[in-house]
Amino acid sequence: MSLADVAFGLVMVGLSAYLLFGGADFGAGLWHLLSRRRADKDVIEHAMGPVWEANHVWLIFVLVMTWTAFPPIFASVMAAHWVPLSLAALGIVARGSTFVFAKAVPDQGWYAWIFGASSLVTPYCFGAVATTVTTGGTSWLSAAGVYGGVLTTALCAYLAAVYLIWDARRLGDADATLRFQGYAVLSGVVVGLLALPGAVVFGVRSPMLIVSAAAGLASLVLVLRRRYVAVRATGALAVVTVLWGAAETAGLDVAAAAAHDAVLQVVFAALGIGAVVLVPSLLWLYVLFQRSEPPARPRPL
Amino acid sequence: MSSLALLHDAAAGAASPADFAAARQQMAFTLGFHIVLASIGIGLPALTLIAEGRALRTGDAVYAELARRWMKAAGVLFAVGAVSGTVLSFEMGTLWPNFMDTYGQVFGAAFALEGIAFFIEAIFMGIYLYGWDRLSPRAHFLTGVPVVVAGLLSASFVLTVNSWMNQPRGFKLVDGKVTDVDPLAAMFNPATPVQAVHLILASLMVCGFLVASVYAVALLRDRKAGRDDRYNRLGFAIPFSLGAVCAPLQILVGDWATRFVADNQPIKFAAMEGVEHTQAGVPFRFAVFEVPDMLSLMLKFDTHATLRGLDAFPADVRPPAEVVKTGFEIMIAIGMLLLGLAAWWALTWFLRRRAGGASGGRAALPWQGWFLRAATLAGAAAVIAMEAGWTVTEVGRQPWIVYGVMRTTEAVNPNPGLRYGLYVVLAVYALLTAAMVSVLRRMRHRPAPPVAAAEPETAGAR
Numbered sequence: 001m002s003l004a005d006v007a008f009g010l011v012m013v014g015l016s017a018y019l020l021f022g023g024a025d026f027g028a029g030l031w032h033l034l035s036r037r038r039a040d041k042d043v044i045e046h047a048m049g050p051v052w053e054a055n056h057v058w059l060i061f062v063l064v065m066t067w068t069a070f071p072p073i074f075a076s077v078m079a080a081h082w083v084p085l086s087l088a089a090l091g092i093v094a095r096g097s098t099f100v101f102a103k104a105v106p107d108q109g110w111y112a113w114i115f116g117a118s119s120l121v122t123p124y125c126f127g128a129v130a131t132t133v134t135t136g137g138t139s140w141l142s143a144a145g146v147y148g149g150v151l152t153t154a155l156c157a158y159l160a161a162v163y164l165i166w167d168a169r170r171l172g173d174a175d176a177t178l179r180f181q182g183y184a185v186l187s188g189v190v191v192g193l194l195a196l197p198g199a200v201v202f203g204v205r206s207p208m209l210i211v212s213a214a215a216g217l218a219s220l221v222l223v224l225r226r227r228y229v230a231v232r233a234t235g236a237l238a239v240v241t242v243l244w245g246a247a248e249t250a251g252l253d254v255a256a257a258a259a260h261d262a263v264l265q266v267v268f269a270a271l272g273i274g275a276v277v278l279v280p281s282l283l284w285l286y287v288l289f290q291r292s293e294p295p296a297r298p299r300p301l
Numbered sequence: 302m303s304s305l306a307l308l309h310d311a312a313a314g315a316a317s318p319a320d321f322a323a324a325r326q327q328m329a330f331t332l333g334f335h336i337v338l339a340s341i342g343i344g345l346p347a348l349t350l351i352a353e354g355r356a357l358r359t360g361d362a363v364y365a366e367l368a369r370r371w372m373k374a375a376g377v378l379f380a381v382g383a384v385s386g387t388v389l390s391f392e393m394g395t396l397w398p399n400f401m402d403t404y405g406q407v408f409g410a411a412f413a414l415e416g417i418a419f420f421i422e423a424i425f426m427g428i429y430l431y432g433w434d435r436l437s438p439r440a441h442f443l444t445g446v447p448v449v450v451a452g453l454l455s456a457s458f459v460l461t462v463n464s465w466m467n468q469p470r471g472f473k474l475v476d477g478k479v480t481d482v483d484p485l486a487a488m489f490n491p492a493t494p495v496q497a498v499h500l501i502l503a504s505l506m507v508c509g510f511l512v513a514s515v516y517a518v519a520l521l522r523d524r525k526a527g528r529d530d531r532y533n534r535l536g537f538a539i540p541f542s543l544g545a546v547c548a549p550l551q552i553l554v555g556d557w558a559t560r561f562v563a564d565n566q567p568i569k570f571a572a573m574e575g576v577e578h579t580q581a582g583v584p585f586r587f588a589v590f591e592v593p594d595m596l597s598l599m600l601k602f603d604t605h606a607t608l609r610g611l612d613a614f615p616a617d618v619r620p621p622a623e624v625v626k627t628g629f630e631i632m633i634a635i636g637m638l639l640l641g642l643a644a645w646w647a648l649t650w651f652l653r654r655r656a657g658g659a660s661g662g663r664a665a666l667p668w669q670g671w672f673l674r675a676a677t678l679a680g681a682a683a684v685i686a687m688e689a690g691w692t693v694t695e696v697g698r699q700p701w702i703v704y705g706v707m708r709t710t711e712a713v714n715p716n717p718g719l720r721y722g723l724y725v726v727l728a729v730y731a732l733l734t735a736a737m738v739s740v741l742r743r744m745r746h747r748p749a750p751p752v753a754a755a756e757p758e759t760a761g762a763r
Contacts, residue, residue, distance in 0.1 A: 049427075049430075049431055050427040050428065050430065050431035050432075051427055053379075053380065053383055053423040053426060053427055054420065054423045054424045054427055056383065056384075056387070056423070057416070057419060057420045057423050059387065060387065060390060060416050060419060060420075061416050061420070063390045063391070063394075064390070064409065064412040064413055064415075064416045065413070067393065067394065067401050067405040067409055067412070068405060068406055068409025068410060068412060068413055069406070069409070071401055071402050071403070071404075071405035071406050071409075072402050074394055074398075074401055074402075074405060075394060075398035075399065075401045075402035075405070076398070076402075077394070078391070078393075078394025078395050078398055078401070079394065079395070079398035079714045079715070079716060080716065082394075082395035082396075082714055082716060082719075082722070083718075083722075085391055085394075085395055086391065086395055086722050086725075086726075088391075089387060089388045089391040089392075089395075090388070090725065090726070090729050092384050092387050092388070093384040093385060093387070093388060093729065093733065094729070094733075095384075096380050096381070096383060096384035097380060097381050097384060097733055097736065097737070098736075099380070100376060100377045100380040100381075101377070101736055101737070101740045104373070104376075104377050104740050104743070104744050105740050105743045105744070111736070259405075259406035259409070259482070260406060260479075260480075260482045262482050262483060262484065263406045263407075263409060263410060263482050263484050266410045266484040266485060267409065267410050267413045267484075270410060270413050270414050270417065271413060271417070274414070274417030274420075274421075277417075277421060278417060278420055278421060278424075281421060281424045281425065281447075282420075282424055284424075284428070285424045285427055285428055288428060288432065288435060289427075289431060289435075
């Protein structure tokens with residue numbers, strides 16, 4: 001395995017993590033927009049609050065890794081698709097800002113509305129670009145682009161619903177738990193109906209397709225049997241395999257685009273050293289805010 | 302890959318002058334926006350930790366309230382800083398793809414390090430913001446430390462890339478292809494130390510004076526109403542002291558930076574100081590003033606030293622000298638005024654302490670109306686100085702994106718329509734700025750904390 005393969009593997013790890021964590025945050029924003037109930041919105045804000053910024057950094061990781069390890073790929077994709085990618089970036093700005101604004105001044109309803117709308121725009125644009133690149137198309141407005149945008153947005157919504165069931169449960173909200181269960185089943189069915197025909201049309205012949213379908217079905221069963229933690233794993237697997245299948249189909253010539261070995265070695269060393277601090281910190285963040293009950297311990301000072 | 306081919310097709314036709322100008326303006330505008338937010342993102346957590354540390358040590362509820370409020374503001378501003386920084390990562394590719402294509406791998410390792418630092422910053426920011434009730438007070442304080450350290454590190458790593466653009470090292474160019482890449486040599490290029498120190502001091506000054514100016518307004522109101530609010534006084538004193546400590550250091554570092562530029566980017570130096578012609582005994586010109594031989598003396602410690610002027614360089618490698626000179630003068634002027642204000646603050650403290658009046662606290666510091674009025678303006682002034690200095694660095698490097706190696710015109714995205722992108726970005730950022738200011742004002746006008754009036758003696762232990 002060459003250094004370029006390792007670097008590509010790292011980009012895929014970053015993309016997968018961004019889809020599974022950042023993507024779920026976008027999906028949560030979407031449910032925030034769609035649901036009329038305050039209780040649902042509370043669950044979403046509570047779940048996203050401490051973690052969304054760390055989840056967002058996976059995108060930075062992917063961008064930096066790509067431009068360092070595969071500069072021509074980064075340059076060509078960004079240059080050719082500057083319109084949807086600029087829209088995605090502005091969506092990120094609007095999403096992040098209005099999330100904290102809405103929390104700081106809850107009486108301003110339109111911050112929450114922009115938060116929801118931009119949570120729709122960003123994954124749509126990313127998905128449209130990813131599918132266009134994968135299928136060798138030129139425009140994000142092509143049928144493939146639109147399909148990819150819709151599918152990615154739906155995947156995010158599905159992930160969010162699956163994750164949020166347990167978050168609602170953790171907060172002791174039985175009604176919201178039930179509703180997110182419903183959202184998960186509903187969006188799961190929609191994603192399945194979108195993904196499988198698409199895979200056939202675009203000639204995805206990857207075994208990932210079967211894994212994804214199986215994991216999707218397993219998730220459906222697990223949701224109905226109320227295994228809210230286990231379903232997070234199968235739901236995530238069902239989604240991330242779509243990404244892997246697409247990457248396999250794209251068949252990028254990574255070796256030709258790779259940076260010099262001296263560069264990759266320094267980057268790997270940096271990531272290795274960074275991981276020593278990063279991984280435990282990230283785990284602590286998730287564990288700290290995923291404890292089943294919020295320990296009510298108001299500080300004296 | 303098809304999109305790869307697309308870039309090369311489009312590259313056949315270069316960007317129109319309007320699109321090229323738009324790309325530069327968009328980069329300047331979004332970077333100029335982010336630089337302020339990033340400064341606050343570094344400085345405000347530091348101020349919060351100082352207040353929280355004092356609260357832990359003294360049990361003083363006023364410090365705790367300051368820490369809590371600054372933490373909340375930091376949460377909002379850090380988020381805006383993070384997303385506005387993300388825009389810059391995108392623009393590297395959407396605006397300057399050929400720059401990234403050729404040189405992305407040379408300076409990329411610095412961004413990988415920056416990415417790690419920023420990740421750690423974001424993780425601990427989440428823990429710090431939401432851990433107030435979940436962690437012990439001491440543990441909460443400690444989770445803030447990585448936020449500050451990682452913030453300083455990530456700023457430094459990013460700065461290595463800008464210094465590299467001024468002093469490109471760590472590669473060879475053979476037939477337009479980059480070879481023999483040495484990422485560490487690129488990162489530790491000669492401009493890195495001075496630029497990193499200069500920017501970090503600038504960001505601490507911006508944050509210190511900006512936060513202080515908010516409380517200066519409150520103190521002026523207190524004066525008018527004959528009130529004495531310790532919360533406002535401490536809210537002013539902590540950030541103002543931070544700015545005041547950095548101000549004199551920044552003058553020294555600025556001198557170092559100027560000498561560095563004179564030695565390594567003489568054309569930028571000529572533009573900064575408005576040296577038109579190469580001559581001996583160059584006068585120092587500042588705005589309308591002129592001191593004969595002074596610039597030669599300041600730079601070479603010799604009144605007859607010869608300095609190279611703009612005319613020593615071909616016209617097609619000269620930066621827009623007027624912009625650079627004006628930016629430089631604004632930065633210097635404001636730097637000196639802030640130094641004066643810092644000296645006023647320090648001198649009053651020193652003299653009153655020596656006079657033996659009250660030790661510390663209210664009496665030891667200048668609360669005169671004029672001082673506070675000047676302090677009200679110091680925040681905005683520091684921001685202007687920083688933007689002016691940044692303009693000197695960036696515009697002074699033109700027409701190069703990589704000094705002496707790649708022209709900015711060669712780097713730009715050849716696809717048409719960039720100017721429409723600029724309009725959209727301007728509109729979004731205008732709304733964002735308005736919303737951010739409105740949110741911060743509303744956060745400030747929340748009901749005043751009951752502890753605000755507490756005196757140190759009565760604030761008591763926890």
